[in-house]
Amino acid sequence: MSDLLKNIIRFAIFILVQVFVLDKVPPLHRFITPYLYFLFLLWLPFRMPRVGLTLLGFLFGMTLDMFSKTPGLHAAACTLVAYIRPFLISLMMPKEKTEISYAEPSLTSMGWMPYSIYVLILSLLHNGYLVFLEWMQFGDVWYFFGKVLATTGISLLLIAVTELLFTRKSRYRTNLA
């Protein structure tokens, strides 16, 4: 399956799961909102141009906004994640080598530790920014911190489950490919 087709399918699946499964979960606590959809952005190929990545982040967030009727909210957060991603990757990666040999970020291509930190930082960024925008309209400081931490915790849990359930075959890119 080509990368393009694979990512188009992922796009649709992540949006649908977020809108029709996670957003429908009855709220356990006011701090807890399960977010998983932005994993799509973390899974995009290494070799995407930066401009395309940022634009895709915006469009992806906007699509979710269409369903949640909050134009701009998720788009802003996703754009931020997509923009920061390349910096983090170049920081985390054991230099040049892996970038060439693997197609996209995963446990095997980046290694356990760097990948976990990569996911942790971007989840914190995404949820932090999202809650911040909400908090600017109403809320207090404790609400902000509590919600960021709780939401990120849930996000990480969901991501871990997803990684375990859907192990991606990280193709080793040969010279022929």
Place this chain on the structure above:
Amino acid sequence: MRNVFLFIQRFFNLIFFLFLQVTALTMLFRYNKFHEAVFSGVANELAGRVNLRYNKVETYFTLQKENNALREQNARLLNMLKADYAWPDSSFRLISDTVKIDTLEQYRKFLYLPAKVISNAVNSQQNYIMLQRGSLQGVAPNMAVVGPDGVIGTVVNVSNNMSVVMSMLHRQTKIVAVLKKGSGFGEITWDGQDPRFVTLSKVPQTVTVAKGDTVVTSQFSDKYPPGHLIGYVETVEEDKVTSTYNLKVRTATNFHAVQHAFVVKNLQKAEMDELEKSLRKSQ
């Protein structure tokens, strides 16, 4: 000039990122204006179509509850039938005069338009409900929406065949409400925490309130027909500063399982608005 181009070339990524951020934030903070212009048309129809398919499946899960609610509503309405009242046969007769009925029609104030709920949310701070009925079917922004159990919200946006309702569970909700006992006007708001409870504030302390009192819509609202159930008082709290009560109200509508709703059209609203406008002009 060359330096400007070099600068743009070097920082193109950053500039592009900032541009997208500003676009997103503008949309977010100017929600209503933007929403009316672009979002409602395209997004409502698009998301609405997907929601509709999902809803077809989802409906089955709450069918039982929904049936019960509708049955109860039917029972309530049947109880209001004139045929069920026995008039004492004494000094007056009931004559239905056709002319009178026709002229009565122009005094009708509220018209109920049934609509199906096709998407619903309770776990955000700003919850919206989507109805499968739009401007072509007579829905306009600012109309009230009630369900079989009680008040649901207010229409904020319409496209041709769908409309978006700001649910009572929304941080900007403001509904004029009153205790069914007859006194104690206040304002219904939602604090964004628990979808089962809303707050009725600004109730004067001259009123005696007890747990379990019924809260209904007031007759002073220009949207909501009077006497529609909002909920039941759960706890009473004194606000020492303003010497008013803040009442925690358990909503009558179960927002988790709303399937049918009625959009309420106030047929006299245009006239009311006109009158109010003329008053403002003359001041």
